[in-house]
Every structure is written in structure tokens, then in C-alpha cells.
Amino acid sequence: MSSQKTMRAIAVKNGAGPAEALYVDTIPRPLPGPRQALVKVKAFGLNRMDLLQRMGQYPVPPQAPQTLGVEFSGTISELGERNTDDFKIGDEVFGLAYGGAYAEYIAVSSGMLIHKPAELSFEEAAGIPETWITATQALYLVGAFQPGESVLWHAGASSVSISGIQLAKAAGASAIYVTAGSEEKINFCVQKLGATAGFNYRTQNWADELLKATNGKGVDVIVDYIGAPYFQDNLKAAALDGRIVNLAFMGGVKTEGPVDISPFLRKRVRVEGSTLRSRDEGYQRKLRDMLVENALAKFRDGTFKVFVEKVFAFEDVVEAHKLMESNQTKGKIICTI
Structure with missing residues (x-):
């Protein structure tokens, strides 16, 4: 479809390599399928699997896009058909995906989204889902x-x-x-x-x-x-x-x-x-529900804290990956778009 919009996303030169191989690419913006939402990403969290995947050493699930990243926060910009969850366009959300979070937009099952409490910043919310x-x-x-x-x-x-x-x-x-x-x-x-x-x-x-x-x-x-x-x-x-x-x-x-x-x-x-990323959506959704039940109120009242070590700009993802590789951090490394 020639009229499909594009977006910026982080890619890896030659498909695999060191932190320096990461760069900002322009790729087609995903379209939300049935029961999916298109989220305009505000922030995403880094995880160790991202380092392994970047080096070509991580078995990526078949439904994942090439783009790295499994956790993010942002606002819903489109909803696919047959959306039965209580989400609407403009909602502030955070969630877990099979991949694709290192980008300006991500298409993700609305069953893996959580409403972002006002008490949490987008940076903090992006550091919650995977961990x-x-x-x-x-x-x-x-x-x-x-x-x-x-x-x-x-x-x-x-x-x-x-x-x-x-x-x-x-x-x-x-x-x-x-x-x-x-x-x-x-x-x-x-x-x-x-x-x-x-x-x-x-x-x-x-x-x-x-x-x-x-x-x-x-x-x-x-x-x-x-x-x-x-x-x-x-x-x-x-x-x-x-x-x-x-x-x-x-x-x-x-x-x-x-x-x-x-x-x-x-x-x-x-x-x-146990692994999480290779699990089917039903299993992941059960965990999302457990997280909402066990933790969301405690994020709201400050009992649970998201420790963010450092926030980088999207364009500085190379530095973010190098910091994670140093093993010096306590808490999340977040990139913002």
C-alpha cells in the first residue's frame, strides 16, 4: 500500500552487531490488526534480551517485528477492529510487546496494555512491563x-x-x-x-x-x-x-x-x-492482569517505585546500550522519543 505512512525506528546495521551498529532508520508505520492498538511511543525500556537480540543471539518469537524492544509507554493513536477492551484514542498507556518498541509507533494487542496512572511519568511507566x-x-x-x-x-x-x-x-x-x-x-x-x-x-x-x-x-x-x-x-x-x-x-x-x-x-x-517473551498472548495477558491486581494501586500510592537509572534520547540509543553492557546500573535505562 503506497500511502502507508513511515516512522523512525532503531535498526541494526547488517542485522547484528555491537552497540555502535544501532542507528535511526525510516520504516513503514505498522497498521493495527484486529484487537490491536497503534500506540505513539513516548518512552521505551531497555532489557538484557535487547543486547542479545542486537548481537543475533536471541531467539525472536515469530510474531515479533525486526525492531528491538518489548516495553513502552505512550498514547493510543488508532484502534484496530473488534476492540473490546476499555481503551480509546488518546488514552495514556504502557505495555508489553513481542518486539518493536524502539520506534515512534508500535502495533500491539490491546490485551497487553495497561492504563497509565497519572502518578507515573511516561519514563517510569515504560520501565514497568517487562521487569x-x-x-x-x-x-x-x-x-x-x-x-x-x-x-x-x-x-x-x-x-x-x-x-x-x-x-x-x-x-x-x-x-x-x-x-x-x-x-x-x-x-x-x-x-x-x-x-x-x-x-x-x-x-x-x-x-x-x-x-x-x-x-x-x-x-x-x-x-x-x-x-x-x-x-x-x-x-x-x-x-x-x-x-x-x-x-x-x-x-x-x-x-x-x-x-x-x-x-x-x-x-x-x-x-x-521460564521465559516470558516466547509465551502465548493468553499467558502474558494473565500476567498483565496479575500485575494490575498486585501492583497498580501500589504504584499509585508510592509503595512500589520504579528506579530509573538514566534517561536517554531516542537518538542516543548507542550510549544507552553501552551503559547497560557496563553492568554498573541499579534500575532501568529508558529512552524517550
Whole structure:
């Protein structure tokens, strides 16, 4: 259709490469299909999967456009047919998509949109969907968390764990532990977020310290992004009937040396991996509803906070990706259009 409008979007030179390969391209503006909305993007959040996808190392779901980005905020500019959700043109929204958020417009299922509360800025709202929905999924759906249980969030100052610590605290966790690579990050988790205690994996054997802190009991739910290097210690740190939720393998996928798997029987430990982006829309929508139910009122009254590390202009996306690659951040990196 020759009259289709165009828009600016971030593309990757030659399809894959380093941060420097990102550039602003002009591509056709998407058209909203049935039950979709076209959102004029105000801000989008960066996630680690964006770095992997940019390097050509992430399996992109078939329904995703080429453009990076899964979380955004903005205003609805068009609605597709058969829209039964309570959205209208001009509504301020934020949401989760299979891809395409690094652009001026995104076509997305209206079932994955949430009305933006006036109390949140567009920058804050853009940092919620992927991280808070992933934390909700890890804690409740996979981790089967119950009030009164204890939780360990690895990479405590990562965006998902920042969300998870707040969710666990509000849900009545008996104790919330974190691991992180600096005292500054641990202090942030304990003092700013309300974690019970943190362990520095660079200077401490965190599994031993955790067992000491829990009088040998261990923790009920462990959320891990590191993978192979933590596999044995996760089994060691898990409580009786403990659940270990694997969300990423940032430390690699092959364990070194022999692994003692006796905790699987001795402690009845369950290990389960999970992803979000590869899930069907029904599953994602259920999580969206859980987020609205568990968190939206708390964003409104300030109980839950979105920690934004830095906001970049759309055109400075190369710098934004480099900052994320530095692993120095506590909280979200956001780009605005």
C-alpha cells in the first residue's frame, strides 16, 4: 500500500552487531490488526534480551517485528477492529510487546496494555512491563510463593530483582535475601528496597552465608539469572521443598566438575526454567492482569517505585546500550522519543 505512512525506528546495521551498529532508520508505520492498538511511543525500556537480540543471539518469537524492544509507554493513536477492551484514542498507556518498541509507533494487542496512572511519568511507566511482569511470573506462577516464605533474588540490583524485592515484601515474605557484586548494590537493596540482608558474591561464599543467616534452613524461593556457576550453590541454599526459578544463564550453561544432585530428593527441591517473551498472548495477558491486581494501586500510592537509572534520547540509543553492557546500573535505562 503506497500511502502507508513511515516512522523512525532503531535498526541494526547488517542485522547484528555491537552497540555502535544501532542507528535511526525510516520504516513503514505498522497498521493495527484486529484487537490491536497503534500506540505513539513516548518512552521505551531497555532489557538484557535487547543486547542479545542486537548481537543475533536471541531467539525472536515469530510474531515479533525486526525492531528491538518489548516495553513502552505512550498514547493510543488508532484502534484496530473488534476492540473490546476499555481503551480509546488518546488514552495514556504502557505495555508489553513481542518486539518493536524502539520506534515512534508500535502495533500491539490491546490485551497487553495497561492504563497509565497519572502518578507515573511516561519514563517510569515504560520501565514497568517487562521487569515487573517477569518478577510476578517468577515469584507467583513459577516460584509458587506463599506469604510467610523466604526469597533469594540473585543480581539484587537488576531491574527484575528490584521489582521482585518490592513484590515479595508487599506479599508478606518472612525474609528477602539478595546477592550482588558490590557493597553499594547490597546497601541499595537493604536500605532502599527493604531486603533483609545481602551477600557479596565477589568476597563471600553466598550459599554458606545464607545458610548461616537462616540457621541452616535455607530459602523457599530462589530466583536466578546466573545459571551454571550457581547451580550447585542454589541446591545447597534451598530449603526443604524449595523452588529454584531459572530466568537466564548470564554465567553460562555448563557446570564445572561433578554436581551433587542429592538435594533433589533429600530436600525435595524443584528447579524450573521460564521465559516470558516466547509465551502465548493468553499467558502474558494473565500476567498483565496479575500485575494490575498486585501492583497498580501500589504504584499509585508510592509503595512500589520504579528506579530509573538514566534517561536517554531516542537518538542516543548507542550510549544507552553501552551503559547497560557496563553492568554498573541499579534500575532501568529508558529512552524517550
